[in-house]
């Protein structure tokens with residue numbers, strides 16, 4: 001006889017399998033403890049009593065699926081969130097990208113867009129932005145909407161690790177002066193918001209979409 005808590009895990013597994021097969025969203029490898037908490041919350045919010053009830057609803061109602069997807073998505077994001085990634089990208093990947101006439105980068109799960117704009121800044125600083133096209137997708141329309149606006153609080157910008165600069169990524173050269181790696185904020189802008197489409201940033205915003213297929217066109 002299965003313990004009730006184990007039974008709930010079985011139901012969660014069936015829900016996630018169903019979601020994957022019906023909608024193609026794959027949450028099957030998410031951490032179970034976090035899933036349990038978020039799915040229980042969804043069960044309550046949908047005024048249901050079991051995960052099986054949620055599965056039934058989600059499989060037959062795409063809007064319930066949207067609500068579940070929002071409930072399961074964790075949208076934490078900051079500019080240059082993983083500094084080491086950008087350092088290595090600049091020192092190891094950029095030299096390879098230079099050998100290509102055209103670059104396409106896809107940010108799957110872009111959340112509110114900070115990762116995409118960080119990449120745009122880096123490419124701009126490296127003189128590669130003009131030959132690059134950035135695509136960004138997310139399961140969550142709400143965060144995508146924020147990403148598309150390209151507006152980030154100046155207060156938050158000041159806290160980002162904006163020292164992911166060429167100075168750090170490469171050994172200093174006596175013959176060259178490192179260029180400025182200032183964030184794309186402008187002194188002329190208000191203290192509350194700053195768009196990455198300011199004068200120091202790339203000229204056009206990356207494209208953001210909720211569907212990978214449309215991003216690939």
Ligand SMILES: C[S@@+](CC[C@H](N)C(=O)[O-])C[C@H]1O[C@@H](n2cnc3c(N)ncnc32)[C@H](O)[C@@H]1O
Nearest residue numbers: 073074075076077078109110111115138139140
């Ligand atoms: C923790 S955020 C990370 C954001 C950004 N990549 C970063 O590192 O700063 C993860 C994002 O992935 C999205 N996501 C999760 N599963 C997804 C899926 N199957 N398809 C598309 N986006 C997904 C979530 O909605 C969330 O916005």
